[in-house]
Amino acid sequence: MAKLLRTPVRGSTTGRPIMVLLDVLGQRWSLRILWELRAGNVTFRQLRELCDDVSPTLLNKRLKEFRQLKFVELDEAGFGLTGHGKELVTHFSKLDKWAGNWSQELERD
Template sequence: MNGYGQFCAVARALDVVGERWTLLIVREMLSGPVTFGDIRRGIPRIPPATLTSRLRSLRTAGIVDLSDRRYQLTESGLTLAPVVRELARWAMTTESAALSDDDLDTAALTWDMQRRVDVDALPERTVVLAFEFTDRSPADRYFWLHLSKADVNLCREDTGAPVSLWLRAPTAEVTRWWLGDLTWSQLQKHPGVTVHGDRALQRQIQRWFLRYAFNRSALARMPSA
């Protein structure tokens, strides 16, 4: 028997979405259709074979559809949005799920940043924002965000494009800002954080990002389930 074998609605729900990684895959689709590669970038530590298996199970359960190589939630899948939201609310308000060093992942962080850009707030010209996470190894230390009203791209390699702004900081501090635990001003005042480059752009940068979808301010505006 693979399931819990209980009539309880909670047990039956967990039979479908309770496996490791499953709700994170659902989270990745809450903003719209995504490719297999998009999901991998949003959940960098999931093994490809596991992702394939979970997607197959979600499609069988009628939670996910596949069209033109893009995965999206069905009407049934979209009803899981409050479940994901309330899990986030719980994690943001309890010490039981406090942020730890094991939770810090620069690839996942910067990928979330590139998909939470307010393009209407960007300058008319293309801006390159470079990150140096000072506490990471070379493989996870540098990222480049190419920002324009027409397109937003995250690069792991330097393309040679002129850098408009450099942000040097420990991973934990940038993550805390992204989660809403720090303001941009508080982040800049941290002794391990420096921002270099165009001073006019430095004053604008905090307006370019919508930040984490379930940050404290966003959760406060969302109704409880």
């Protein structure tokens, strides 16, 4: 996995960890999949339903990437966030709150 963090990604030739993260999160369905896993482990079928029936091929691809990046793990209860994944999603929650406040302000103007 260390090699992945030095590999150039879209928009960056450096492979810096922040650029790799932003590249991964910017892929279709990435944020939604991680967001839906915040409540706990779910089966593949449940996760697909939570994600508005995303293509099973795409869901499998994202889950494989997230497992390699140690954001997601699979156990007898289904797919769930790892410690890194949970920490990442807490940052999403802060952004969600910020976005709610921001949108309210825009609506007032």
